[in-house]
Structures are given as C-alpha cells and as structure tokens.
C-alpha cells in the first residue's frame with residue numbers, strides 16, 4: 369500500500385501540528401510507504417485530493433489510499449476533491465481510490481459513526497491493517513436555487529445547529545484551546561435565544577408534503593452523531609441508503625430541558641415536538657433565510673430548496689458493528 373496523507377495542521381485547535389511529527393516518526397520506523405500533503409488554507413484539501421488522484425491514475429497505482437488527517441472539515445474537503453475528480457474523469461473510476469480516516473480534529477463525528485478511535489495510534493492501526501475498502505453511503509444534495517450540488521459525510525443542518533456553528537466560528541475564544549469548550553456552549557445559549565422559528569416543508573418520496581410552521585432545527589443526517597458527539601439519530605447508519613431527518617419545533621424553556629434529558633436517554637425522538645423521518649430521498653423547502661451547515665462548515669444565511677439522497681464511496685475502514 370502507498371498512503372497519500374492530507375494533513376490539516378490546524379485541525380483540533382492545532383492538534384494536527386502536534387500529533388503529525390509523532391505519526392511521521394511511527395510510519396518511518398515501521399518503513400511504511402507514504403507521502404504527506406499539508407493543507408495551507410480553507411478548501412485546500414479539495415485541490416490536494418484532486419492532485420493526488422491525477423498523479424495516482426496517471427501512474428496506474430493500484431494500491432493507493434488517500435488518508436484525511438484532520439477533523440470532519442478536512443475529510444469533507446477530501447471527499448469533495450475525490451468526487452469532483454471522478455465526475456471530471458468518469459472512465460477512471462473503476463476502482464476508485466479509497467479514503468482512510470485519521471481523526472485528529474475536534475468533533476470527528478464521522479469517525480465516531482464508524483467507531484474509529486480518536487486516539488491517533490489506534491486509528492492509524494486500522495488504516496495500516498485494513499485489507500479491503502468498505503462502501504459507505506454518503507449524503508448528496510441538489511440545491512435547486514443555485515443549480516448546484518454537494519456532499520455531506522455527516523449532516524446538513526438548517527436552523528439551530530448551523531446558528532451554533534456560525535456563532536462558534538466567529539467567537540473570539542474559538543482558537544483558545546482552554547476556552548474553546550466554553551465558547552461552544554456560549555454559542556449554543558446565544559443561538560437558542562436569538563434564533564427565530566422558520567417555516568419548513570418536507571417532501572416525502574410518495575409525494576406527501578408536511579409543513580412545520582415553527583421549525584427550529586432541521587438536520588438531515590447520514591449517521592448518528594452531530595455537533596461533536598451528540599447522538600441525534602441513534603438508528604442512522606452509514607451503510608444504508610436511508611438518510612435520517614430530525615426536525616425540532618421551537619421548544620419552550622421547559623421543553624429544552626426535557627429534550628436534553630431525553631437526548632441523554634436516546635429517547636428524544638419520541639417527544640411530540642420532535643419529528644423523525646428515515647427515507648432514501650426527500651426534499652426540504654424553507655421560506656425564511658436561516659443559517660445552514662454541512663459537516664460543521666458554514667453555508668450562510670439562506671432560503672433552501674434542497675433535495676437529498678445518498679451515493680456510495682469506498683472508505684479504507686473496517687465495518688463497524690451496528691448499534
């Protein structure tokens with residue numbers, strides 16, 4: 369095997385910078401064949417992944433694995449680069465180069481969904497000992513307003529989760545390692561207080577439409593976790609074509625506490641102001657502009673007319689047991 373490793377040194381509050389020399393030392397001592405590519409700016413992993421695939425396919429390299437060493441953002445960009453490359457070179461996609469996961473970011477929700485350890489030593493062992501790729505169902509969306517499409521490994525959220533991402537990203541405490549946890553919870557509080565409910569319509573595969581006039585959170589999720597380990601969709605699976613949609617209507621103060629309590633018991637989907645769908649494809653339309661997020665990256669403050677489904681991509685991981 370030859371590993372093409374995309375390293376985000378800033379992932380996990382600069383954890384990448386600290387961990388990488390240790391990973392490198394281990395790989396060198398074990399005489400593993402690898403190449404390293406450091407990301408230098410937001411979005412860089414997309415072009416790096418495309419560049420790697422160009423190189424690998426030009427040299428007919430059968431044993432190449434692309435490894436994303438970072439958080440969910442780095443992994444998302446890596447996947448995007450691979451998807452773009454194969455969309456531009458459809459004749460080269462059989463077989464596609466698999467993606468390995470070295471979770472050294474902050475949230476690492478995709479790794480949680482795959483039950484990959486967030487200890488780099490253990491995650492690296494999985495990469496080095498895996499023998500064949502596993503097909504993972506990743507989220508794909510079409511944005512009808514902008515005639516654009518995209519992918520998500522974890523979730524596409526509108527409303528509360530995206531507002532939290534927005535406030536957290538713009539907090540002055542974000543890059544402070546000790547205070548970043550505090551900054552996150554301060555953003556949650558700020559988002560709950562300031563977010564206005566919005567009108568949301570769900571279009572189901574059989575054509576049925578359901579409208580929620582006071583939606584507060586709408587998250588399409590591909591796997592159980594979001595927001596750095598919150599088990600929002602306990603039954604969601606990365607191996608099935610169903611996507612889970614969780615809608616929370618604007619809760620009262622009492623309902624917020626009830627929701628958190630039930631979330632801890634994994635029984636929140638039974639609450640009357642929470643709605644759960646599990647479908648292979650569906651659409652979401654909003655009427656008012658609200659923040660959106662994809663895999664923890666900001667989408668901006670927009671109105672959405674989006675449809676969702678899954679597509680398959682091979683990952684260099686071991687298939688986790690279903691919960």
Ligand SMILES: Nc1ncnc2c1ncn2[C@@H]1O[C@H](COP(=O)(O)OP(=O)(O)OP(=O)(O)O)[C@@H](O)[C@H]1O
Pocket residue numbers: 376377378379380381407408409410411412438439440441442443445472473474475476477596663664665
């Ligand atoms: N050299 C760099 N300088 C600044 N930002 C970078 C650099 N390289 C990558 N980035 C950006 O860093 C952002 C965060 O990366 P990533 O999501 O991997 O880590 P994280 O936020 O710590 O983890 P998680 O998303 O799992 O919580 C990404 O949007 C990425 O584009």
